[in-house]
Amino acid sequence: MPTVLITGASGGLGTVLVQAFTEGGWHVCAVGRDPQRLDELREHHGATLSPIVCDLNQPDAGEQALEEVRRVCPKLDALINNAGIQGPMGLLWDTSEASWAEVLRINLLAPVALCRSAIPWMRETGGGSIVNLSGGGATGPRSHFTPYAASKAALVRVTETLAEECAPLGIRVNAVAPGALNTAMLDEVLAAGPDKAGAKEFAAAQRRAAEGGDDPRRAAACIRWLAGPESAPITGRLISAVWDRWETLSDKAADLSASDIYTLRRISAKDRGKPWDLA
DSSP, X not given: OOEEXXXXXXXXXXXXXXXXXXXXXXXXXXXXXXXXXXXXXXXXXXXXXXXXEOXXXXXXXXXXXXXXXXXXXXXXXEXXXXXXXXXXXXXXXXXXXXXXXXXXXIIIIHHHHHHHHHHHHHHHTTOEEEEEEOOTTSSSOOTXXXXXXXXXXXXXXXXXXXXXXXXXXXXXXXXXXXXXXXXXXXXHXXXXXXXXXXXXXXXXXXXXXXXXXXXXXXXXXXXXXXXXXXXXXOOSOEEETTTSOGGGGGGGHHHHHTSOTTSOOOOOTGGGTOOTTOO
């Protein structure tokens, strides 16, 4: 039975991920801050789930979580860095340094710490797969959500770079944009109102609350696919669970490896048919 570590497992997309992986025959090490919710997951999933209470905002939390996984499992086949917070909403000059630091610790530095601890173990035991969760603002500006957007853009760049470093080790690293989900983050936007969240984001949140967001089960299916051998040799990509036909990407691996499809890149004038940067 393969083993996966899932952070942020005690709520939102995390619980859907736990369900998807246990149904797929994986042993899940579920990391979360809510011990009661983790106990409920353990009661529901039984021996296929190992709960790990951990607050990734605390120093050395990632390393401690990996130590606990090593205590109960002989091998780690996949790491899913799902935990994240939205952080402060508002114009950049109205956000505090402390709030920025918290967002970066949880959304960026905690996944980096988990990768740093997991990769040597994966290398020793034959490889593995890492999936990092992207989010709104990673691929374009997102006014009033600068800390969150910056942390997710940085995590995607870490994903691409780490994929190159891990290629000789048999470890694949990808990122997933899960879509616009109706989670606690949506409730935070609605509670903040248009002044803090911005009129555009607030209106979008209202529509999503009324009409329903993207299906988290599709995001979970995409992440499970990237975690397993079915997606080999896809690596170093940012995949949209909603918009990309990821189920067929293994057949296009050669095209992907020879291109910058599904990556973050600078767009030049030439790319848009403008002669500005031509001699």
